[in-house]
Amino acid sequence: MDSFLSALKISLWVATSSTLLVALFGLALAFVLARCHFRGKNFVDAVVTIPMVLPPTVVGYCLMMLLGREGVIGAPLYRLTGWSFVFTWQGAAIAAFIVSLPLMVRVARSAIESVDEDLIRISYSLGKSEWETFVHVILPLARGGIMAGMVLAFARGLGEFGATLMIAGNIPGKTSTLSLSIYSAFQAGDDAKAEQLAWVLTGISVFVIYLSGKLSRGRWM
Amino acid sequence: MDVTIRLKKSLEGFTLDVHWTSQEGIVVIFGPSGSGKSMTMQAIAGFASVDEGYIRVGERVFFDSSARIDLPPQRREVGYLLQNYALFPHMTVRKNILYGHHAPGQAIEEFHEMITLFQLEGLENRYPGELSGGQKQRVALARALMRKPRILLLDEPLAAVDIAVRKVIRMELKLLQRKLGIPMVLITHDLGEALALADKLIIYEQGRVVQEGEPMEIITHPLNERVSELLGRITLHTEHVFSF
Numbered sequence: 001m002d003s004f005l006s007a008l009k010i011s012l013w014v015a016t017s018s019t020l021l022v023a024l025f026g027l028a029l030a031f032v033l034a035r036c037h038f039r040g041k042n043f044v045d046a047v048v049t050i051p052m053v054l055p056p057t058v059v060g061y062c063l064m065m066l067l068g069r070e071g072v073i074g075a076p077l078y079r080l081t082g083w084s085f086v087f088t089w090q091g092a093a094i095a096a097f098i099v100s101l102p103l104m105v106r107v108a109r110s111a112i113e114s115v116d117e118d119l120i121r122i123s124y125s126l127g128k129s130e131w132e133t134f135v136h137v138i139l140p141l142a143r144g145g146i147m148a149g150m151v152l153a154f155a156r157g158l159g160e161f162g163a164t165l166m167i168a169g170n171i172p173g174k175t176s177t178l179s180l181s182i183y184s185a186f187q188a189g190d191d192a193k194a195e196q197l198a199w200v201l202t203g204i205s206v207f208v209i210y211l212s213g214k215l216s217r218g219r220w221m
Numbered sequence: 222m223d224v225t226i227r228l229k230k231s232l233e234g235f236t237l238d239v240h241w242t243s244q245e246g247i248v249v250i251f252g253p254s255g256s257g258k259s260m261t262m263q264a265i266a267g268f269a270s271v272d273e274g275y276i277r278v279g280e281r282v283f284f285d286s287s288a289r290i291d292l293p294p295q296r297r298e299v300g301y302l303l304q305n306y307a308l309f310p311h312m313t314v315r316k317n318i319l320y321g322h323h324a325p326g327q328a329i330e331e332f333h334e335m336i337t338l339f340q341l342e343g344l345e346n347r348y349p350g351e352l353s354g355g356q357k358q359r360v361a362l363a364r365a366l367m368r369k370p371r372i373l374l375l376d377e378p379l380a381a382v383d384i385a386v387r388k389v390i391r392m393e394l395k396l397l398q399r400k401l402g403i404p405m406v407l408i409t410h411d412l413g414e415a416l417a418l419a420d421k422l423i424i425y426e427q428g429r430v431v432q433e434g435e436p437m438e439i440i441t442h443p444l445n446e447r448v449s450e451l452l453g454r455i456t457l458h459t460e461h462v463f464s465f
Contacts, residue, residue, distance in 0.1 A: 118307040121268055124294040125301045126321030126368060136320075140311045 004197065006173050007181040014089055014164075014177060015157035018096035022153040026104030027146060031134065033105065034112035052102040060166025063095055067167065085167060092168035092175050096157030103156055104149040107216075111145020112138055148216035155208035159201060224248065224372065224404050228264050228274040237261070237271070237428040246420030247398050247405045251412065252451070256425040258408040262374050265406065266301050267294035278371045278404065300365030300373040300403075304380050306357045308349035314360050315345045321368040328367070335363040354381055355390070366401065373398075375407040379414055391417050412453055416440070424451055 033045055051059050067074040067085040078084045085091035115138050123133040139146070161179040168175040170184060178201050185194035223244050230237040237257040241248075250258045263269035265276055265283065273286040282290050283297050308317050318335055319325040336342055339359040349357060358378065365373060378394065379387050395418060398405045409415050415422060416436045423433040431451070432444045443449045 116307070118303055118305060119309060121266075121294070122301060122303065122307045123309075123320075124268075125266055125297075125299055126364070127295050127298075127323070128321070129295060137309060 003172060003176075003181065004193075004200075007176055007178045007197065008200070010089060010092075010173075010175065011158055011177040011179075014092045014096055014160075015154050017090075017093040018100060018157040019150055019154045021093070021097045022101050022104045022157075023150050026101055026149065026153065027108055029101075029105045030108035030112055030146075030149075031138075034109045035138075048105050049102050051099050056099065056160070056162025057166060059098060060095060060163035063091075063098065063163060063167045067091065067094065087169045087171060087175060089168065089175055092160075092164045092177065093157075095163035095167050096160045099160055099163055100153035100156035104153040107149035107152060108142070108146045111142035111149070111216075114145070115141045144216050148212040151208055151212040151215060155205050155212075158204060158208075222279040222371065222402075222404050223277075224406070225275060225277040226261065226265065228261060228271045228276070230260065230264075230269075230271040230274075235428055239425070239428070239430050241423050241430055241433050243404060243406075243421050245402075245404060247395065247407060247418050248421045248423060249415045249419035250406065250408045250423045250425055251410070251415040251419075252425030253410060255427075257428040258410075258425055259376065261425075262376055262406065262408055265297075265372070266299045266374060267292065267297050281371060298368065298371045300368065300370035302358070302361050302365055302373070302375045302378055304377045306349075306361040308352075308357055308360055308364075310349050313346050313348055314341060314352070317349070317360055318363045318367055320364060331367065335367055339363045354383075355386065358382070358390075362397075371403065373401075373403055373405045375405065377409055378407060379409070379411065387414070394418060424448060426451060 029044075029048055033041065033048075064071060064086070066072050067077075069075065069078045069084045069086060074084055074086070085094060119137055119141070120133055123137050124130075128136065158177075159179055160177070161183070164175070164177060165180060165183075170176050170180040172184075176184065178197055182194050182197045182201070185191075185197060223242060225242045227240040228237055235255075235257075237260055239257065239261060250261060252258055260269055264271050264274070267283065271284070271286070274284060275286070276282070276284040281298070282288075283292050284290060309320065312320065315332070319328060319332060322328045322331075336345065339362060341356070341359055341363065344352065344356060344360075349360070352360065358381075375394075379390060382390055391414065394405070394407075407418060409418075419436050421433065422436045422439055424431050424439065426447065432439055432448050439448070440452060443452060
């Protein structure tokens with residue numbers, strides 16, 4: 001029971017942290033891709049989408065090259081602070097953030113693009129700036145899709161395995177999430193435990209999909 | 222308040238090249254679909270760029286390509302009524318009307334004046350989805366006028382209105398313009414509407430002004446065969462044409 005609660009706590013901590021990051025960066029990226037026109041837009045779109053199609057172990061490997069103790073960012077960080085993302089729940093959160101960001105961006109972008117352009121023009125004609133129009137018109141009308149994107153990102157973060165294993169490892173009580181615990185239990189031949197954990201994760205995922213569907217069918221859509 | 226419009230824009234397969242002025246009252250731009258009416262309206266509002274031109278309403282210059290003046294839509298003080306009204310569906314009638322006001326908390330008296338003027342009593346807390354077409358139009362007008370715009374632009378204002386009530390709304394629009402005294406520019410492809418509402422009629426075709434002037438003058442003295450065709454070769458019974 002202790003290990004189950006520990007895995008659940010770590011999973012929720014990792015998924016929540018990554019979802020907060022996804023909400024911030026994902027919404028900004030979704031807005032830029034939906035409303036701005038600039039050279040290289042397709043390239044930015046492709047870079048954001050890549051983690052969706054790459055094998056999770058490749059994503060994990062790239063994160064190690066970036067954040068590992070000898071990585072591009074990880075090395076100076078370790079030298080300056082003595083701390084590293086490797087084998088920490090923060091590393092797991094970054095891995096979950098990277099793989100769930102594309103989901104949020106795609107869903108939120110679609111929601112923002114579906115806001116009637118006439119409403120945006122009318123807002124400008126009534127003296128509102130682009131930021132005021134975003135806050136008072138676009139965000140409320142795209143809210144359902146944005147919330148659905150965040151919920152999907154949370155579910156993806158909760159179920160992350162490959163990239164998490166690469167950068168954070170599978171340390172009981174520290175980085176061993178529900179997904180990783182299922183793997184450990186299965187490897188150890190503890191089928192009952194693996195099944196229990198699998199049901200819990202399935203239940204949470206089903207609930208999340210249901211919630212995402214309800215949110216995306218928002219009042220104003 | 223006089224209005225001066227001079228616009229030039231070249232697109233693939235279409236060129237807009239128009240120049241007209243108006244002293245006061247309701248200007249109606251009449252012409253077939255694709256003649257450049259909407260492009261003109263959007264250029265005045267600041268939503269469409271043009272290659273060169275000059276747009277002035279009263280003493281305020283909205284656009285002057287030679288002086289590199291191009292005010293953003295937010296600063297043009299244009300009231301814009303779209304065909305679909307574009308009411309914010311997530312805001313009540315009250316919030317829609319007060320949306321453009323710089324200090325909505327201090328606009329209670331003005332707000333109630335608008336409610337009375339447009340007969341919207343009892344609808345303040347309703348959402349656009351709960352309103353009829355006519356009510357939506359009145360809310361959209363109130364919202365546009367709450368900001369005291371310099372000019373009011375109306376894009377096919379009667380297109381979505383039942384034929385039975387069009388005459389009533391035409392009269393209401395005419396009376397509103399007289400009461401407020403601000404210039405109105407209205408676009409339509411409905412000849413009856415154009416003749417009934419216009420103080421000045423401007424006929425567009427293929428991106429150009431083919432004739433402009435008082436409606437009666439144009440009907441009795443069309444410049445050429447094409448203008449006659451656009452006016453549908455109407456035989457005049459003026460008491461019918463000019464009744465609202």
